[in-house]
Amino acid sequence: MNSAALELAARDGETLTPPVTESPLSVRGMTVSYGEKAAVFSFDLSIPAGSMVAIVGPNGAGKSTLIKAALGAVPKLSGAVASFGQDVDAVRHRIAYVPQRASVDWDFPARVIDVVMMGLYRDLGLLGFARKRHRDQAIACLKRVGMDEFSTRQIGQLSGGQQQRVFLARALAQNADLYLLDEPFAGVDAATERTTIDVLKSLKAEGRTIVCVHHDLTTVTEYFDHVVLMNIRKIADGPVEEVFTADNLQATYGGRLATAQIDQLHLAST
């Protein structure tokens, strides 16, 4: 990506107004760069409400950056973002974000329940007193991910999968309509993967929208109904059965997938 292209992309957003749509998350003409190198280039996306979406692509494809920039957590060079037809800042209480587990220091002095209570910040505010009802709410969220017995455990003493479930419980406490999860299945045990997918499917059944940055191609067809294939640019997005094809995957991974690998995936027929 040369700097002239980035400059063009920077002007890309000038003519764009936030898309008028009720989509939980829509992005138009978004470019994000770290220095000279584009991480996400001229990206258009509209997530259908009530869907379960996987964002798929190789390492360094800008999957996490796409989510972070949409949330305004990293600055974007250009582009417009809207959530539920409004500015993201106006609807933050309807969005829950689960960062990568490795992005925080689990040595932090906090118990499991302290972390889940962070999800109630909107209710508690700066100085609001944490009442029994808040604690009950947090415990209920922990129960949903099978972690209620660990509520007073220090977070550093949990396994990776348990830590991931604590993060999911915190997101549940936010009671959001849009869930953005960054690699929720990375490096977790089978039980956690099962619990996580069950919780996400029940959220979807309640009409909420789920978007996961996902790395495991073998589970895409089983877990998700919608897929976004990207490698800095968007390659394709749409229903899994239409878009998750061998051709699109080869385009996403630059032809680096072996035929044997592709054969193992339950791909849509092209």
Place this chain on the structure above:
Amino acid sequence: MSSEFVQLSLTPLLIGIFAAIACALPGNFLVLRRQALIGDAISHVVLPGIVVSFLVTRSVSTWPMMVGAACAALLAVGLIELIRRLGRIEPGAAMGVVFTSMFAGGVLLLEQSDTSTVHLDVEHALYGNLESLIWFAADDWHSLLDWKALSALPPELFRIAIVAVLITLFIIILWRPLKISTFDEGFANAIGMRTQLLGFALVVATAIAAVAAFDAVGAIIVIAMFICPPAAARLMTNRLETQIFWSVFFATASAVVGYVAAGYGPLWLGADNAVSAAGMIATVSGLILAAACCFGPHRTRTSAPLASGDQ
């Protein structure tokens, strides 16, 4: 004995305690954010700030010096950011470059300028003048009820007391945002917290604590108080709320034990002169940290290694 204590020791002791607490409170967050060096950096760059403001105003009155010190602290923070971005090096290295060169510049300025007539020297900057903050007007404990005697208290006491109260309020009011953004900045951003502003506010609070404490007790104790009590407190508990109370307790204990040991310890050992109170307070805080490392109930950790995220 009691009258001597009130006259000679009460104010330095209180100043030491307030300074220790004002530094230890933000220190908790600095240590958890792995920014402990910020306190170190700020307390060093205070020196050139004070010297420059002396050269400009030609007086050793407090307020211009505090303004000078605060300006130097903010300049240093800006320079650190600049070097980090332009040089693309890690923050620790940027801080190291900035604060050592600014401190060295301050020492050179101090030597070259005509400051020999006033009480402004390198030793003072490092060790402070805790012992000289005497309450001349006091007779005994009853002076605490005597308005005239109270008004003659060293002004340093009021300054550091006000700063300690302000820092405490800052921590109480911004408790949840500070805690959440220190643990998980990405999440804090996502729920709409202004994490950069919070980080800056923490640095400003640190700078205010450092400048006020530097004025009373010198650079060494300031550096020690930012790091030692919070680091020791972390080893005593696994809850941030409890950690804060431990850090205040350790800060107070360092100030009291250090001051008493410096004033009376050498005499008990048969020496003639007391040793530097600031130096002894810093030493005691280090000893407390060492003890916490050996005997603290939560010194073993089993956390996952920290890795940087995928893009």
